[in-house]
Amino acid sequence: QVQLVESGGGLVQAGGSLRLSCAASLRTFSTVAVGWFRQAPGKEREFVAAIRWSTRSPFYTDSVRGRFTISRDNAKNTVDLQMNNLKPEDTAVYYCAAQLGGHVYDTNQYQYWGQGTQVTVSS
Numbered sequence: 775q776v777q778l779v780e781s782g783g784g785l786v787q788a789g790g791s792l793r794l795s796c797a798a799s800l801r802t803f804s805t806v807a808v809g810w811f812r813q814a815p816g817k818e819r820e821f822v823a824a825i826r827w828s829t830r831s832p833f834y835t836d837s838v839r840g841r842f843t844i845s846r847d848n849a850k851n852t853v854d855l856q857m858n859n860l861k862p863e864d865t866a867v868y869y870c871a872a873q874l875g876g877h878v879y880d881t882n883q884y885q886y887w888g889q890g891t892q893v894t895v896s897s
Contacts, residue, residue: 776886783891794855796870808853812866824878860895
């Protein structure tokens with residue numbers, strides 16, 4: 775069983791930055807991809823970014839590419855999401871998730887989820 779815990783959310787003005795971190799309870803990252811998703815009020819959960827642990831290959835949704843950077847730290851068992859130039863439309867609850875394989879963009883192919891952390895961007 776993998777337990778994921780997100781941290782780093784908060785309130786920031788438009789144009790500001792936040793760094794989210796996802797800590798995992800077990801050393802399973804060598805076999806999975808880890809992703810970040812977000813869900814705004816009244817909307818479906820959507821893919822934001824992911825990273826394949828073995829290759830470090832990053833994946834981003836178009837709306838955050840160039841502003842967000844996903845990275846991982848094997849020694850700390852964490853996956854971080856650096857978010858720059860934040861916009862009000864980035865406001866959402868951000869979730870970390872882990873999968874054992876499959877399409878990294880597909881919410882349904884992630885087996886483990888964290889509780890989420892709130893990100894609020896004011897205009």
